[in-house]
Amino acid sequence: MTAFALAGIRRTYGDRTVVDIADLEVREGEVLGIVGPSGAGKSTLLRLLNFLEPPTAGALTFFGGVVPEEPPIEMRRQVTTVFQRPVLLNRTVRENLVFGVGLRGRAPDRDVVAGWLEHLGLSDLADAPARRLSGGEGQRVALARALLVEPRVLLLDEPTSNLDPYNVGLIERTIGQVRGAHDTTVVLVTHNVHQARRLADRVALMIGGRLIEVGATEGFFTDPVREETAAFLRGDLVY
Amino acid sequence: MRTLVDALTSAVRLLAEGDAALLEIVGLTLRVTGGALLIAMLIGIPLGAAMGLSHRLPGAGLIVPLVYTGMGLPPVVVGLFVYMFLSREGPLGALGWLFTPTGMIVAQSILALPLVVGLTMSAVQGVDPNLPLQLRALGATRRQLAFTTLVEVRGGVTAAVVAAFGAIISEVGAVLLVGGNIESETRVLTTAIVLETRKGNFALALALGIILLTLAFVANFAFYRLEGRGRSR
Numbered sequence: 001m002t003a004f005a006l007a008g009i010r011r012t013y014g015d016r017t018v019v020d021i022a023d024l025e026v027r028e029g030e031v032l033g034i035v036g037p038s039g040a041g042k043s044t045l046l047r048l049l050n051f052l053e054p055p056t057a058g059a060l061t062f063f064g065g066v067v068p069e070e071p072p073i074e075m076r077r078q079v080t081t082v083f084q085r086p087v088l089l090n091r092t093v094r095e096n097l098v099f100g101v102g103l104r105g106r107a108p109d110r111d112v113v114a115g116w117l118e119h120l121g122l123s124d125l126a127d128a129p130a131r132r133l134s135g136g137e138g139q140r141v142a143l144a145r146a147l148l149v150e151p152r153v154l155l156l157d158e159p160t161s162n163l164d165p166y167n168v169g170l171i172e173r174t175i176g177q178v179r180g181a182h183d184t185t186v187v188l189v190t191h192n193v194h195q196a197r198r199l200a201d202r203v204a205l206m207i208g209g210r211l212i213e214v215g216a217t218e219g220f221f222t223d224p225v226r227e228e229t230a231a232f233l234r235g236d237l238v239y
Numbered sequence: 240m241r242t243l244v245d246a247l248t249s250a251v252r253l254l255a256e257g258d259a260a261l262l263e264i265v266g267l268t269l270r271v272t273g274g275a276l277l278i279a280m281l282i283g284i285p286l287g288a289a290m291g292l293s294h295r296l297p298g299a300g301l302i303v304p305l306v307y308t309g310m311g312l313p314p315v316v317v318g319l320f321v322y323m324f325l326s327r328e329g330p331l332g333a334l335g336w337l338f339t340p341t342g343m344i345v346a347q348s349i350l351a352l353p354l355v356v357g358l359t360m361s362a363v364q365g366v367d368p369n370l371p372l373q374l375r376a377l378g379a380t381r382r383q384l385a386f387t388t389l390v391e392v393r394g395g396v397t398a399a400v401v402a403a404f405g406a407i408i409s410e411v412g413a414v415l416l417v418g419g420n421i422e423s424e425t426r427v428l429t430t431a432i433v434l435e436t437r438k439g440n441f442a443l444a445l446a447l448g449i450i451l452l453t454l455a456f457v458a459n460f461a462f463y464r465l466e467g468r469g470r471s472r
Binding site: 050080083 | 367373376378379383387391
């Protein structure tokens with residue numbers, strides 16, 4: 001099944017077009033990596049997919065249903081994002097973790113919370129103020145907070161930029177496990193092409209708001225169709 | 240110096256004796272100020288939060304300066320306007336609220352409201368600009384977003400309430416004009432202080448002043464503890 005289908009999606013701010021995607025499908029259960037230079041519109045695309053802002057034009061469908069201009073809360077709550085610089089609430093780590101579950105009017109499962117704290121190496125910090133955490137610890141809290149709401153689609157916006165190898169490895173392993181255990185659809189925006197290669201089933205290159213190439217990961221890296229893709233992977237300046 | 244010592248002695252004696260007239264005045268002061276503060280909070284906190292969260296507030300260029308102007312409203316001018324509205328010939332004269340505690344609550348609510356709105360708005364505007372996006376991404380409704388934001392800036396909201404409380408418990412102009420300082424009906428601590436000073440009872444006036452300051456301190460201490468408990472959660 002298709003998680004997202006985008007047709008003629010455009011997002012403009014004034015006379016500046018930031019996203020202009022003719023056609024894209026995000027398949028249920030896959031990890032789609034989106035790579036591209038800074039300012040390519042990758043983060044804007046994630047905001048569109050999280051229904052945080054509406055497209056200026058085009059049609060967006062979510063698991064077969066057309067997304068209205070004001071998506072209902074039930075639809076919005078099936079998707080969540082871990083941002084590059086997540087905002088942690090002025091509460092303890094544990095309270096941050098269960099925050100999304102609380103928004104849904106549910107009581108958090110203590111064992112599940114404890115499991116994520118343990119898995120992400122946060123058990124000793126559970127009652128610490130979240131604002132005092134390091135960048136890596138904060139990003140792990142943000143990931144656990146997102147996973148606890150059991151989203152159908154998880155959007156990751158540069159989740160490991162500026163993190164040390166230990167945190168990168170831990171977060172990457174967690175993403176792999178979630179995808180395997182829960183069949184969660186993941187859209188991963190990253191500057192790190194190696195990370196995209198490690199985690200994604202398919203990879204898309206975005207430049208200037210447009211999708212240049214979308215393909216299965218191995219072929220994308222070993223035998224790219226478009227010259228821009230080959231240039232980007234070589235590390236050339238593309239725009 | 241002697242007057243000050245006398246005043247302190249009188250204050251302690253009045254409180255210790257449980258002077259009925261004094262307790263009545265203290266009770267009415269708390270009722271009027273508490274009522275006005277409650278109204279200002281119920282209206283002002285949601286309004287200030289909505290204004291702080293709204294990026295495209297219609298008429299913001301006019302509304303925000305108006306709110307800021309309201310934060311420095313002269314009590315006597317507010318009292319005069321409320322007096323005119325509530326007087327027999329005024330548009331709200333039929334309510335019969337002039338020279339009643341209800342009228343005084345109305346006047347003090349008008350004084351407190353811009354302070355609560357303005358300072359809450361500023362506190363909300365000072366929040367991490369990515370917080371609303373983060374909360375929406377986690378599935379917050381608009382109401383949940385506003386409430387969570389207010390909890391995040393609870394220190395600023397407490398400051399708004401404290402500022403409003405301080406402004407109205409210590410003002411005399413509005414309550415004197417609208418209430419009339421009628422014994423056993425509309426006499427509050429500030430109007431009683433004015434009366435006793437005019438009568439030359441400086442020791443008693445100072446004693447009432449000390450009681451007023453003590454009340455203000457106790458209330459602010461309670462606000463501080465409340466906010467601190469929230470902060471340490």
